[in-house]
Amino acid sequence: MSSLLNQRDVEAAQQLRSVTRQSESIESNLITNERVIARVTDGIYRQAGSAIRELIANAYDADATWVSIKTDAPKFSRITVEDNGVGMSPDAVVHLLHNIGGSAKRTEQGQELGITSTGDPTISPKGRKLIGKLGIGIFSVSQLTHSFQIITKTQGDNFRTIVLVNLQQFADEPSNGDETEFKAGRYKVWREPTNDTDAHGTTIVLNSIRPQTRDSLRSEQLWSAIDNPLSEESAAKSLSSVPLYHIGRLDASDLHVEDRGRTQSLPWDEEDNPAEAFSKMVDSVWSYVQGRTSVKLADIFDTYLQMVWNLALALPLPYVEKNVLDETVADDWAYIYKISNATKGSAELVRSDNPLETLRELGGFSGMKHEASDFFVNIDGLSLRRPIKFRNLPLTQHVLKKPMIFLGSMREDFKGFPREVSAGPLEFEAYLFWTPKIAPTEHQGALIRIHGASGTLFDSTFLNYQVAELTRLRQITCEIFVKRGLEGALNIDRESFNTSHPHTVLLTRWLHSALRQLATAQKRQAQELREVVRYSATRSTEDRIRQIVAAANALRTDSEGVIPNVTIIRPGDKAPPLGKEISQQFRLQRLMDEIPGNNTPPSDGSLLKLKAITQVLAVYGVLDQLSPKEQDNLLGSILGVLEAESRG
Template structure:
């Protein structure tokens, strides 16, 4: 029998967002549980999906835990009205406080109808077990209420709660455990039917993160979603959670000597940009925060460039760095950003564009529109990836889902404006210039290669149809035929020339070609065949 029970209440603001669907993906909702654990000073979060049946979901952390009073405050109208927004922005270990509106407890409701929470609170030395059951028609209720004009009701009921048991504090169970077997049918079905899951040996999951990266990068798929919802969920958690990079940096060690500094860039600023990434990695590691998902320790899995080789050479890459620190409407806005460009489309394409991170947490995945950049830069925009780390400001622009922004917010407008200016003045012009340079060099390489092929073909042709030796010279535009010495000399410039010039050259000298073949063979049929092959070689 329950110790206490009642109805789950939410504020009107929260109800309005429920009517729109708070979280867009499973990854976004589970990210909130991870963020809650991060704010609770946890060092480890362990998530289990009971792969491959997906009939249970658990999330356990070793943070400070939740008190019974906090649980009651949340279910009795505290969702969407949390004091988290007034908490100091820095907690233990110099961690920034991520949470703002206290709706993280609703996150798991996106994928289940009910769940149980067990907490052992370190400071109060108390423990409890609670349960939350959501109405099956909560989405409909939310939409209906949000449309009712003049509705002044403060809180709305979206389900029921029970306080089932109280425990003596157990330090070995410190933190919060959330688990559910009451998963939405669509969630379990989608995960079980993922293409990659169906093709994998039974009960076979990647054993480590390196193996997992092979699933993400070394495959025949263009995007992570083609692997199916299960791997898409893991990918999202890797990119959204406050985790360190897998190999200390998103930039591969192999390309460090192949990164081009864009023209007129301050060398010191460029160096500072590379140092910024190292400093960011050190900060992320210092948080001492680990996420284990189905026995896999997660990292931010970014490997740039990919593929590392372009044709037969290491990709030439560009690195751009930008920073901003100013007061906007009496509020500080400070951010740093890097942009990375490679010679071909970013793979997987989920890394194309920019990701905004506030307090190291991803606000949505990569934005392939570059925050709605209004100029057409195709195909170059497929070659660029970057991250924007916001240190101060922009939180006022966050929507309740912490997955998107209010685009009318002044901070968001300024960030967007500054990023677009940098893209249009530095990034895209440099990428375009280097593309033209690479294309020109490729045309020269291709032309030189074609010249060698033509030279070999011409030597074979004249050996077959005449007794003339073929020579090639660097300068000049004329064909030189020496009937006495039986030599024929081609200018290399003509072999490198445009089709029109080669055609004019051939037309001008065709009688001399005929004379060469006739001088050697005296056979009109062979002369005709020789001229046909010569035409094919010179004119293609």
């Protein structure tokens, strides 16, 4: 097979193999495929954590089983990202440096460079579905710094490759209007011998962190407002906004500032292992939510800890406890529904006689996992896992005491449409999790994962759902696991979607239908429970009242007397026939005529109490001494008092 690699790249790779000392290092220009892609060097991400996320995604695509991120927080003068992936050969390094934005992933070039499977260019060498695509991940670090180092090695190679990179901003490059290449910066690359031939992986060393990035990770704006308040009022307000947990802060001399003998406030203990520490971080959110209507991450964590949380949420990692789809139906802990894909369809309540059946099986989903069980990320002593909990959530005053889970899936092949129109098949599985209180509030919304990873996090608008269901939308967490398609709809930052893309349009339509079905089912379930609660409360009240009447009868007649059956006949009703038991009948209209200025029908509760009072009066013989008119007058007055109390 003829080589698909650029001849210039081949020659450069051959030259690199002969360079074994830094003094002989090759120096040249960084080159992009197209001028517009060079804008990546200006930083295309909104947050510093997004750039770190892209580096971790690169490690995942390189079949790493672990990634270790280390910072010198809260200084943030240096960040290293190390993995044990396959590493990069000299050919792959040269291709990377000469083709910013020209990713070899999902291409035959990727197979030749050893960065994808030899049998399928859409998967990693060991079979993972690739989550990176655009070839800009390594240069996402421009969000953090313009100076960094790459140290990489493949298994079996006696040398490791070292690259020093200095990026320049797009605005720094003069334009003549006709250039097809853009010099994104300078690099220096060489190879060094190593004794560990079997070692493999890549380390990215970020030096000279940008001041604005450093200040952001330090929560500099928050601490400055506290240290330099404009007024007493703003000082009090700033102090009240200090997050519960933080990594500490530095003074003007970069020394740690102590507060009550401590330099930081963390939800875990120093002796906790990385998994325990992160679990305590997640638990701290649910502990904080007790007694509060809502909790934001910013209320609990500083900027750095929020970044850690969002990284854990975005990556193809195991859940902190368990994926809800792997939960079983045992204990009847949730209402489980299946979403209909029919036009104007309704969600169907589903049950199982097998307590060990999982929600994945109940929903008819594939056995495909939506997280990697062989991929772990550690950042500064925290072992990250998806911080979403489904069990043992705080109780609320809502009538529904169990969560509701809606399971749905879709596959659309777009048969009859050209691929350039449909962008190919789309397939996904999803759950919508309803509970009265979602914590933190940043988890309210829909999170879309492509091959287990997400750059969008939770979209609180549910892809611009326009129906006025604001309260209910704040009670829903949704994850959509895309198995095939949608990648073409991702924008260059992988943090948003092209809303006009056919896959986005179809997924949006499905999600909005699912939300409508959820709302209908939730209203119906809540109404049924309210009726049960009301009926139970009425029965409970009736029982207590019946006991009071029985006690009056026992006291008055030594239980020898017969409690009369009192009937109050409503307007329009026929009088029931008198049975063998002692009965007393009163017409409601006549009783109401005795209540001055009130023609409103009395409540069922007032009538229930009136019947009991009438029985007590009968047991004591009071009614026997009154004429029918006087009885109506007495009972009408009592009814008026009861109504005045209930409506007051």
